[in-house]
Amino acid sequence: RAPRSAAARACAALGALGMVAAGVFAFREGHTYLGSMLAWFGVPLAVQFAWGADQLGRHVHAIVPGIALPTIILCVVDTLAVQQGTWFFDEGALVGLRVGALPLEEVVFFALTNTLVVVGLALWMELREQPA
Numbered sequence: 001r002a003p004r005s006a007a008a009r010a011c012a013a014l015g016a017l018g019m020v021a022a023g024v025f026a027f028r029e030g031h032t033y034l035g036s037m038l039a040w041f042g043v044p045l046a047v048q049f050a051w052g053a054d055q056l057g058r059h060v061h062a063i064v065p066g067i068a069l070p071t072i073i074l075c076v077v078d079t080l081a082v083q084q085g086t087w088f089f090d091e092g093a094l095v096g097l098r099v100g101a102l103p104l105e106e107v108v109f110f111a112l113t114n115t116l117v118v119v120g121l122a123l124w125m126e127l128r129e130q131p132a
Contacts, residue, residue: 005054012053016046032093033105041112048116052123059122066118067111074110078102 020042027035079101081087089103097104
């Protein structure tokens with residue numbers, strides 16, 4: 001078990017809070033989808049990172065593919081849905097960048113959702129390993 005580092009946890013939590021600030025700025029600039037996402041996701045990520053960002057390095061081998069693979073799968077399925085006209089996006093709420101057929105915001109949404117889940121599970125596993 002790696003020693004605890006308050007500095008690493010504080011820096012990671014502050015980075016996530018910076019994401020909240022970026023989200024508020026983007027929202028005020030009219031990029032409501034990206035802005036609201038960054039602001040909302042930044043808060044629980046800051047809590048997760050404040051709790052155990054210093055311990056996540058032990059689980060990188062599981063965290064990276066645990067975020068990347070479902071994000072890729074969701075993007076592929078979402079691309080098919082968009083191409084078939086299942087749903088569409090309000091272009092006025094977007095920044096205008098695309099990753100393939102998807103707006104950047106949709107890819108960010110999938111990546112952040114998966115990050116919350118995977119980091120939360122990694123921290124739960126870390127907590128379970130602590131002696132009582």
